[in-house]
Amino acid sequence: MITLTGTPAPGQELADAASRRIDPVYLVVVALLSLVIVAAVLGGFNSVLANGRVLCQDCIGLFR
Amino acid sequence: MKFKRRRITQFAALVIANPFLIYFASRQIYHGSLKGVCFPGFNCYACPLAVYSCPIGALQHSAALLHQKVKWTAIATFLYVGGFIALIGIGLGRLVCGWFCPFGLIQEGLNKIPSPKLRIPHWMRYGKYLTLAGLALFLPLLTGVHWFSRLCPAGALEGTLPLVAVPPKGGIPPAGWFFWLKIGILVFFVAWMVVSSRPFCRTACPLGACFALCTPFSAYRMHVDRSKCDKCDTCRDVCPVEINIYEDANSPECLRCLDCKKACPAGAITSGFKSPLRSRSSGDERSGTARS
Numbered sequence A: 001m002i003t004l005t006g007t008p009a010p011g012q013e014l015a016d017a018a019s020r021r022i023d024p025v026y027l028v029v030v031a032l033l034s035l036v037i038v039a040a041v042l043g044g045f046n047s048v049l050a051n052g053r054v055l056c057q058d059c060i061g062l063f064r
Numbered sequence B: 001m002k003f004k005r006r007r008i009t010q011f012a013a014l015v016i017a018n019p020f021l022i023y024f025a026s027r028q029i030y031h032g033s034l035k036g037v038c039f040p041g042f043n044c045y046a047c048p049l050a051v052y053s054c055p056i057g058a059l060q061h062s063a064a065l066l067h068q069k070v071k072w073t074a075i076a077t078f079l080y081v082g083g084f085i086a087l088i089g090i091g092l093g094r095l096v097c098g099w100f101c102p103f104g105l106i107q108e109g110l111n112k113i114p115s116p117k118l119r120i121p122h123w124m125r126y127g128k129y130l131t132l133a134g135l136a137l138f139l140p141l142l143t144g145v146h147w148f149s150r151l152c153p154a155g156a157l158e159g160t161l162p163l164v165a166v167p168p169k170g171g172i173p174p175a176g177w178f179f180w181l182k183i184g185i186l187v188f189f190v191a192w193m194v195v196s197s198r199p200f201c202r203t204a205c206p207l208g209a210c211f212a213l214c215t216p217f218s219a220y221r222m223h224v225d226r227s228k229c230d231k232c233d234t235c236r237d238v239c240p241v242e243i244n245i246y247e248d249a250n251s252p253e254c255l256r257c258l259d260c261k262k263a264c265p266a267g268a269i270t271s272g273f274k275s276p277l278r279s280r281s282s283g284d285e286r287s288g289t290a291r292s
Helices: A011-023 A026-053 B005-018 B054-065 B071-092 B095-099 B104-112 B122-143 B147-151 B153-165 B177-195 B199-203 B206-217 B234-238 B260-261 B276-282
Strands: B222-223 B269-273
Touching: A026 B071, A026 B206, B005 B095, B005 B104, B054 B122, B054 B147, B054 B206, B071 B095, B071 B206, B071 B222, B095 B206, B104 B153, B104 B177, B104 B199, B122 B147, B122 B199, B122 B206, B147 B177, B153 B177, B177 B199, B234 B260, B260 B269
Parallel strands: none
Antiparallel strands: B222 B269
């Protein structure tokens, strides 16, 4: 927002600077990283680990 | 003999994904904690040398858990694996397919065999989305069975054949008709890989489909400076997926192999990390004030 005198409104410079620095893509990356960590802690990691430790009968096509 | 940087990276990824040589002595697959982590490329976790899980195998596992009504674990697994795939996709897009995927390396190697080369019809690219939705998500959810793994040619090449050749302690069950179906699918794709460039990635890979959905929004981006580009099609001639990069620099089909960037005689193609929102608003991808 610019005032009638042509100078930025109070706080506008700070807001502009912040919007230049924080990119939405990086926010998405941080959000996804947080999601992955939380889901891993809540059982996702152990579940994938348990699945990976068993020799995948489906993968080798020799399932009973 | 001069190796390309990309080829070295692909070989390094192959070794990083499959370093468990102790298998040949112990005849036991790796059971350590790394199996709780997914490898970002397409590498079968039934491979006796693999130390990471396959992201698509893990995704099917979460869908199969939902079928078994293990809801909380299934949701946590889905968010963990889905979040991981989305994280890699948003960060790098299909750069992973071009630089880190072990199965992509195998396909490129097979395509070097001298033979008549065939183009892949454009419409076949939708096959990979069908595979992702149908075989990797919907059918496992409905039946509790990892249907994509049962048919996966990467599993046949990296898991089935090595395990049949060097069986684990305790042996493996005898082969049934599904085994031969799986080998038949592998033979079909191997033959196709010889005559076409990257056919599995382009038509059937569910992981490629996930990354393709993220690529238009990924932080790693291609830029084409249209003021320099004279549409000589040199980029199309070297492109392994036969796209016109000057028409859509961030096409979901682009593997980010960067061969076009090297080949462009005008130096019009650049790449690097940049916000998709900013590159669109500044018009980089349309009018082409590109930068690396």
